[in-house]
């Protein structure tokens with residue numbers, strides 16, 4: 001059984017005031033910040049599939065990893081609580097003076113937290129998974145960011161959901177702009193757009209700087225998209241050149257808020273009464289606004305901004321955002 005964790009369809013809304021302030025294009029927003037699972041976000045869609053698989057496998061504990069303010073980990077903790085599974089989170093950083101944002105929510109949701117210092121991408125996930133197994137547990141491992149073909153299926157579904165909303169609103173999009181970090185969202189959108197013949201470019205705004213020695217990000221996304229074929233058959237092949245990424249807005253690196261994010265969060269809050277998050281959607285909206293100003297996105301276009309959530313992290317960025325005007 002699917003769709004036990006979130007509330008769908010998430011709203012599709014026109015951002016008329018923001019479009020007007022920017023002097024075009026026509027901007028719409030897909031409100032996946034409203035999936036509803038402990039403040040929502042894009043990971044809820046992936047978790048529908050992971051939790052189903054964990055329950056089918058008769059797991060008694062779920063383990064995953066992320067940064068200390070990981071939205072993926074917070075939604076995983078909530079999903080586990082909702083179905084009665086124990087949740088282990090392998091998080092970056094050290095014990096903060098006071099729990100805040102997503103980290104506070106992880107605690108409230110009774111997650112067992114392993115703090116790993118400089119590791120923020122689950123480098124020790126395999127080892128802790130093995131420890132649990134040796135203790136006689138039945139652990140189910142969700143990869144960093146929930147980004148494999150199992151989780152990405154949630155975003156193939158999301159495109160089907162969007163497709164219905166497009167017919168209802170008699171609208172079509174030239175582009176879909178969204179934050180891309182561990183790649184599952186983009187792989188799912190890419191495959192979904194092909195299956196539903198959406199005709200819109202899925203443009204991922206890269207949030208993390210490319211790591212030396214890591215698989216190139218477009219290749220990683222392409223691999224997930226190819227693995228998806230087993231679950232969601234589509235015509236033809238997907239190559240790295242089909243993956244549209246913009247790498248120009250990674251700023252000072254992951255999780256570091258600069259002028260770009262501050263201005264975007266402020267503008268969207270004032271124009272629409274909608275909150276973005278400091279790490280993903282703030283950066284992505286900043287990129288979108290900048291691309292419009294530079295003419296890289298045409299004023300005559302119709303653009304969908306996919307709000308992927310993350311708003312609980314705002315509270316842990318009070319120092320950077322508090323004097324926002």
Ligand SMILES: *Cc1c(COP(=O)(O)O)cnc(C)c1O
Pocket residue numbers: 041042043071072145147179180181182183184185186277280281308309310311
């Ligand atoms: C995880 C996350 C993303 C990126 O999704 P990926 O599937 O990891 O690329 C974007 N926005 C928010 C708020 C997230 O938590």
